[in-house]
Amino acid sequence: MPSFDVVCEPDMVELKNAIEQSNKEISNRFDFKGSDSRVEQKDEALILFGDDDFKLGQVRDVLVNKMAKRNVDVRxxxxxxxETIGGDKRKQTMKIQKGITSELSKKVVRIIKDSKIKVQASIQGDAVRVTGGKRDDLQETMALLKKEVTEAPLGFNNFRD
Structure with a gap:
């Protein structure tokens, strides 16, 4: 029986590439010369460093642009x-969202059940498993979820036929 999983996790390789590209651009830009602005990744979080609020905002903008170019959703x-770290320097922590929240998974299951497509959805921890009789039904379900769920970036993996 064909199935797939609905997940919410970024492509970590592309995210790392976006961070490296951001740091490279920050080191080369004239307005960041002599500053300690950078982006670091620690486990499930990104840490942005800047000399002041303005530069911190610029670092964030550079990161968002690089993520968009590498097709990593900013959501x-x-x-x-x-927080302030020593003098005027600023540090911002950004959490990387992994896994579907229970509220969102319930919404996904409800959308699938209300659609009357002949598939079954079940919550499997931080993913939602969708099984159906035909591939076409599963593809229709994917299109429906992409259209209906906008508050979080959904990904589909583990497609079994």
């Missing part, structure tokens, strides 16, 4: 906290 990042 995976959630602002956590901005």
């Amino acid at each position: 995976y990042l959630k602002d956590d906290k901005t």
Whole structure:
């Protein structure tokens, strides 16, 4: 029986590439000369460093642009906290969203059941497993979810035939 999983996790390789490209651009830009602005990745979070709020905003803009160029959805990042570190320097932590929240998974299951497509959806931890009799039904379900769910970037993997 064909099935696939609905997940919410970024392509970590592309995210790392976007971070490296951001750091390279920051090191080459004239307005960042002599500053300690950079982006670091620590486990499930990104840490942005800047000399002041303006430069921190510029670092964020560079990161968002590089992520967009590498097709990594910006909705995976959630602002956590901005703090002052020594003097005027600023640090912002951004959490990387992995896994579907229980509220979103319930919404996905409800959308699938209300659509009357002949598939079954079940919550499997931080993913939603969708099974059906035909591939066409599963592809129709994917298109429906892409259209209906806009608050989080959904991905589809583990497609079994």
